[in-house]
Amino acid sequence: MPIYEFSCEVCGHFFESLIKAGEDFPACPQCGSRQVLKVPSIFSFRDASSTRAAREKAILKRARDYLIDGKYKDAQRFLEKAKEFHPTDRIKRLSDALSERKPTSGYFVSKPELVITKKKGS
Ligand SMILES: [Zn+2]
Numbered sequence: 001m002p003i004y005e006f007s008c009e010v011c012g013h014f015f016e017s018l019i020k021a022g023e024d025f026p027a028c029p030q031c032g033s034r035q036v037l038k039v040p041s042i043f044s045f046r047d048a049s050s051t052r053a054a055r056e057k058a059i060l061k062r063a064r065d066y067l068i069d070g071k072y073k074d075a076q077r078f079l080e081k082a083k084e085f086h087p088t089d090r091i092k093r094l095s096d097a098l099s100e101r102k103p104t105s106g107y108f109v110s111k112p113e114l115v116i117t118k119k120k121g122s
Contacts, residue, residue: 008025056086
């Protein structure tokens, strides 16, 4: 049974679920919404043409997207998983940076890896 990844359109939560053929998409475990999107799995690596560097880039980009949206916990959880599947130095560093440094209100983690230093308008 294949595992699919989903992201919730309402709260942005990222999760995985087992889906049998013909089954509906699962509800978001965080907010219960059924408005979920199936996302291409970064971890399945079915695409033989995608290089290791391209995968790393995709993983780092998604982590940044979470941070830009202020979804710190999702970013952290995502990177924990990314480390298992794709343990590169940059991914490990970013994950470690997030674990050791909690953002304070209006600010985000400001490691060189992250670009984002302060939320606009706050
Ligand atoms: Zn949700």
